[in-house]
Amino acid sequence: MPSAHPAEDTAQTARTVPDTDIAALLERGRALSTPVLRAAVDRLAAPMDTVAAYHFGWIDAAGNPSHGDGGKAVRPALALLSAEAAGAAPEVGVPGAVAVELVHNFSLLHDDLMDGDEQRRHRDTVWKVHGPAQAILVGDALFALANELLLELGTVEAGRAARRLTTATRKLIDGQAQDISFEHRERVTVEECLEMEGNKTGALLACAVSIGAVLGGADDRTADILESYGHHLGLAFQAVDDLLGIWGDPESTGKQTWSDLRQRKKSLPVVAALAADGPASARLGELLAADAKSSDFDTFSEEEFAVRAALIEEAGGREWTAQEARRQHAVAIGALDRVDMPREVREQLVALADFVVVRKR
Amino acid sequence: MPSAHPAEDTAQTARTVPDTDIAALLERGRALSTPVLRAAVDRLAAPMDTVAAYHFGWIDAAGNPSHGDGGKAVRPALALLSAEAAGAAPEVGVPGAVAVELVHNFSLLHDDLMDGDEQRRHRDTVWKVHGPAQAILVGDALFALANELLLELGTVEAGRAARRLTTATRKLIDGQAQDISFEHRERVTVEECLEMEGNKTGALLACAVSIGAVLGGADDRTADILESYGHHLGLAFQAVDDLLGIWGDPESTGKQTWSDLRQRKKSLPVVAALAADGPASARLGELLAADAKSSDFDTFSEEEFAVRAALIEEAGGREWTAQEARRQHAVAIGALDRVDMPREVREQLVALADFVVVRKR
Numbered sequence: 084m085p086s087a088h089p090a091e092d093t094a095q096t097a098r099t100v101p102d103t104d105i106a107a108l109l110e111r112g113r114a115l116s117t118p119v120l121r122a123a124v125d126r127l128a129a130p131m132d133t134v135a136a137y138h139f140g141w142i143d144a145a146g147n148p149s150h151g152d153g154g155k156a157v158r159p160a161l162a163l164l165s166a167e168a169a170g171a172a173p174e175v176g177v178p179g180a181v182a183v184e185l186v187h188n189f190s191l192l193h194d195d196l197m198d199g200d201e202q203r204r205h206r207d208t209v210w211k212v213h214g215p216a217q218a219i220l221v222g223d224a225l226f227a228l229a230n231e232l233l234l235e236l237g238t239v240e241a242g243r244a245a246r247r248l249t250t251a252t253r254k255l256i257d258g259q260a261q262d263i264s265f266e267h268r269e270r271v272t273v274e275e276c277l278e279m280e281g282n283k284t285g286a287l288l289a290c291a292v293s294i295g296a297v298l299g300g301a302d303d304r305t306a307d308i309l310e311s312y313g314h315h316l317g318l319a320f321q322a323v324d325d326l327l328g329i330w331g332d333p334e335s336t337g338k339q340t341w342s343d344l345r346q347r348k349k350s351l352p353v354v355a356a357l358a359a360d361g362p363a364s365a366r367l368g369e370l371l372a373a374d375a376k377s378s379d380f381d382t383f384s385e386e387e388f389a390v391r392a393a394l395i396e397e398a399g400g401r402e403w404t405a406q407e408a409r410r411q412h413a414v415a416i417g418a419l420d421r422v423d424m425p426r427e428v429r430e431q432l433v434a435l436a437d438f439v440v441v442r443k444r
Numbered sequence: 445m446p447s448a449h450p451a452e453d454t455a456q457t458a459r460t461v462p463d464t465d466i467a468a469l470l471e472r473g474r475a476l477s478t479p480v481l482r483a484a485v486d487r488l489a490a491p492m493d494t495v496a497a498y499h500f501g502w503i504d505a506a507g508n509p510s511h512g513d514g515g516k517a518v519r520p521a522l523a524l525l526s527a528e529a530a531g532a533a534p535e536v537g538v539p540g541a542v543a544v545e546l547v548h549n550f551s552l553l554h555d556d557l558m559d560g561d562e563q564r565r566h567r568d569t570v571w572k573v574h575g576p577a578q579a580i581l582v583g584d585a586l587f588a589l590a591n592e593l594l595l596e597l598g599t600v601e602a603g604r605a606a607r608r609l610t611t612a613t614r615k616l617i618d619g620q621a622q623d624i625s626f627e628h629r630e631r632v633t634v635e636e637c638l639e640m641e642g643n644k645t646g647a648l649l650a651c652a653v654s655i656g657a658v659l660g661g662a663d664d665r666t667a668d669i670l671e672s673y674g675h676h677l678g679l680a681f682q683a684v685d686d687l688l689g690i691w692g693d694p695e696s697t698g699k700q701t702w703s704d705l706r707q708r709k710k711s712l713p714v715v716a717a718l719a720a721d722g723p724a725s726a727r728l729g730e731l732l733a734a735d736a737k738s739s740d741f742d743t744f745s746e747e748e749f750a751v752r753a754a755l756i757e758e759a760g761g762r763e764w765t766a767q768e769a770r771r772q773h774a775v776a777i778g779a780l781d782r783v784d785m786p787r788e789v790r791e792q793l794v795a796l797a798d799f800v801v802v803r804k805r
Binding site for chain 2: 126227230237241245250252259264
């Protein structure tokens with residue numbers, strides 16, 4: 084039976100580093116990358132600098148300084164560890180950390196607008212506060228800044244890093260295109276869903292784990308193996324996200340209850356449940372097919388979503404997804420054996436993988 | 445007195461190459477770059493490949509092959525000449541030509557959506573046909589493809605070219621931000637308008653003129669001088685565009701009559717007219733200030749726009765802008781004296797500059 088919290092039991096066997104160290108690791112990533120990120124955003128012409136500052140939680144909608152929730156900052160932490168994995172100082176990974184964060188936030192700005200999401204990190208989204216044009220424009224600007232930051236380093240390594248980031252960004256965009264197309268389709272296979280999530284989440288996490296190493300002079304083989312860890316970590320991350328998107332606590336996630344069901348997302352628990360045999364899967368299929376044509380969908384009550392969530396669970400979609408998170412977690416950890424790196428760095432990458440699958444937001 | 449056609453008398457003294465050669469030059473740019481562009485677009489995941497093919501005019505809205513108007517293709521022609529300016533074969537400039545075209549079309553896709561423009565090149569715009577999400581997504585994808593195409597060359601020169609393209613793209617985005625902000629302001633100075641146009645039009649044309657040379661191994665000094673030619677050519681181009689945006693023939697431009705006035709654009713003729721002394725300027729200022737608050741603006745008749753256009757002309761905004769096109773044209777041509785290049789290449793760059801200021805669409 085799945086536990087009360089989405090994936091809390093997924094990584095108990097693998098844990099090697101206490102939670103406090105994870106907090107310190109994430110804090111280090113934030114502390115080293117935020118000043119560079121802020122300086123990059125300051126380059127933007129008005130009013131894009133203000134809009135970006137609002138998006139990052141540095142100011143509120145009225146323009147007053149705020150200490151908003153800037154997200155978990157897993158990617159910057161990974162980019163610094165990535166530099167250390169190649170034997171370089173963590174600072175070497177900073178331009179990579181910032182470039183990846185810029186691309187990540189470019190995609191959030193555009194995706195929130197495309198998906199019509201009104202809330203992110205407990206605050207109104209940029210398009211909601213500053214309008215669609217600013218969401219498009221500032222997203223574009225952050226994407227351009229990411230490349231600028233790397234390419235102005237002017238080194239061969241920076242060119243290689245920029246190339247990997249560009250490839251990851253293209254996959255990210257492919258993934259968003261697939262995600263959107265799934266919302267208009269009645270059926271999506273588990274394989275299609277995993278491919279979409281590999282593009283939408285795996286590619287940029289993979290790049291975060293290779294970019295510091297590339298900037299530190301790692302060869303392509305090392306970078307590819309680190310990307311393999313990151314790719315599977317991303318799939319584990321997304322499986323947990325998909326669980327939280329249905330069963331997450333709104334207080335923790337900052338999203339509505341049954342968030343992904345309200346958006347008709349064909350996330351892993353849903354497609355796995357629909358792919359199963361048995362009456363719960365069949366009944367779920369009927370309900371979702373009817374929902375797709377229903378004009379009342381927008382006024383559905385909590386209970387109606389609860390019924391669908393219960394059917395997904397009964398059909399095994401919740402448990403399958405929790406297992407999938409554990410499977411991807413194991414593959415990610417396994418990749419680390421194929422590359423030489425300092426023991427502490429490996430331990431921290433393992434700890435971060437554990438953190439990703441047990442998190443509650 | 446301004447001539448009946450926007451800028452037909454601007455470049456008679458400078459013309460050195462017959463029109464037929466310009467057509468051949470543009471056709472060479474199109475012929476060498478289009479196959480590479482199409483192959484790049486084919487890399488996009490469905491349905492983005494189809495949406496992009498529609499945007500470029502290769503298929504119609506129903507998906508049938510078409511031979512749409514892909515634009516003038518001035519930028520590809522410039523990128524190939526740019527390679528030749530550095531003593532390289534025109535083919536060396538092709539990845540640069542395609543990358544610049546991809547960035548140009550990324551900006552068209554996003555700008556048309558932000559500006560609410562429903563028509564481009566005599567066809568419905570992408571957001572109108574395929575929806576806003578596809579316009580955002582495919583724009584993002586084209587931008588990423590541009591970098592990918594350059595960086596996968598894997599050379600130091602390609603890294604330098606990508607850096608210049610990224611800088612140009614950031615300016616392009618700054619320019620669009622300025623353009624949008626101007627629409628909400630009552631007054632914009634001529635200097636602010638020129639700065640905006642330098643960013644929005646000058647930067648990418650400048651990059652087109654340097655990118656082939658950089659790929660061909662030119663040093664930064666040479667590339668900077670070529671960019672200076674391109675920057676001023678861009679400002680001349682935009683001045684002509686601003687004339688066409690008010691007085692252009694809809695049959696040629698593919699836009700509505702008084703297009704820029706309908707969109708309340710603070711283009712050069714408008715800001716120059718408002719900056720002038722005299723009763724026409726004062727009356728224009730009163731009218732535009734009232735228009736900004738008018739709830740009937742969307743139902744204005746042809747005559748009401750004609751009155752405003754006549755006041756702009758009477759206040760000298762039309763003539764000032766035609767002169768500005770000639771001034772920028774002269775500065776662009778002058779820059780070519782500061783760099784060594786084959787005589788035929790220089791002649792063709794001069795001829796292209798002439799073409800840009802006499803064009804009617």
